[in-house]
Amino acid sequence: MAVWGIADLHLSFETDKPMDVFGDKWKNYTQKLKKSWEERVGREDLVIIPGDVSWAMNLEETRKDFAWLDALPGTKVMVKGNHDYWWSTVKKVREALPPSIYVLQNDHLEWNGWAVCGTRGWTCPAEGGFEESRDEKIYLREQQRLEFSLQSARAAGFESIIAALHYPPFNSCREDSVFTRLLSAYGVKYCLYGHLHGEALHLAFEGEMQGVKYLFVSADALEFSPALIVSENGK
Numbered sequence: 297m298a299v300w301g302i303a304d305l306h307l308s309f310e311t312d313k314p315m316d317v318f319g320d321k322w323k324n325y326t327q328k329l330k331k332s333w334e335e336r337v338g339r340e341d342l343v344i345i346p347g348d349v350s351w352a353m354n355l356e357e358t359r360k361d362f363a364w365l366d367a368l369p370g371t372k373v374m375v376k377g378n379h380d381y382w383w384s385t386v387k388k389v390r391e392a393l394p395p396s397i398y399v400l401q402n403d404h405l406e407w408n409g410w411a412v413c414g415t416r417g418w419t420c421p422a423e424g425g426f427e428e429s430r431d432e433k434i435y436l437r438e439q440q441r442l443e444f445s446l447q448s449a450r451a452a453g454f455e456s457i458i459a460a461l462h463y464p465p466f467n468s469c470r471e472d473s474v475f476t477r478l479l480s481a482y483g484v485k486y487c488l489y490g491h492l493h494g495e496a497l498h499l500a501f502e503g504e505m506q507g508v509k510y511l512f513v514s515a516d517a518l519e520f521s522p523a524l525i526v527s528e529n530g531k
Contacts, residue, residue, distance in 0.1 A: 297408045299458065300337055300370070300522035301513040303346040303490025304377070305329065309360035313351040318494065325520050326364075332521035333368050341370040342407050343522055346490045346513060347377025347416060347462030355392045358382050366394035373398045373405045375414040377462040378491070400460070402444040404452070410526065411449035414460035415441040417475060417489070423467040439474040446482040458525065459487045465510070468499045480506040486525055490514040 315322035465475035
């Protein structure tokens with residue numbers, strides 16, 4: 297029962313939004329993803345998907361994308377990304393999704409002794425494009441959602457926690473944020489994030505900061521192959 301991670305699937309089986317406009321790396325990427333997923337992920341495994349799952353604009357348009365994802369091995373758990381426009385209320389989303397797919401919002405998923413927590417996150421202060429009048433409110437709301445999720449895991453007695461955020465939980469200077477402080481305070485073991493693509497890939501950080509191991513799992517950075525986070529023996 298291993299745990300894997302991969303973000304930014306950007307599926308578009310119903311909306312026809314080809315990703316190869318973003319570079320040759322994206323040509324036939326769903327075939328690459330399916331092949332590597334089926335080779336690596338077992339039926340009893342968990343795959344964490346930190347956002348940007350589908351280009352659909354509403355839940356009706358996600359049917360083919362999630363049917364494709366449902367057919368792949370393993371249980372999938374995801375948080376919202378900035379391009380997941382189809383995400384309405386969490387109740388409606390959960391009712392619409394196939395049984396192998398779970399979404400997080402203010403709660404956690406229990407998995408083989410681990411708690412998986414998460415939220416979308418947001419652009420952090422001092423990052424290019426951050427405007428206090430526009431972004432501060434969302435940034436702090438996402439902080440609250442992450443803390444609700446972490447609190448639910450702690451209340452359930454979990455000490456081994458994996459967190460997933462779509463946005464990097466720090467700015468490009470890797471300064472502390474409300475997210476990094478929460479992750480450290482709650483003793484999170486691993487934090488997965490995505491969102492960065494193209495020239496921004498070099499801004500991604502992987503490694504340990506204040507007791508948390510950060511893992512960058514955007515699909516194109518992983519060559520469309522899920523990354524192993526926790527092996528079958530729980531390490």
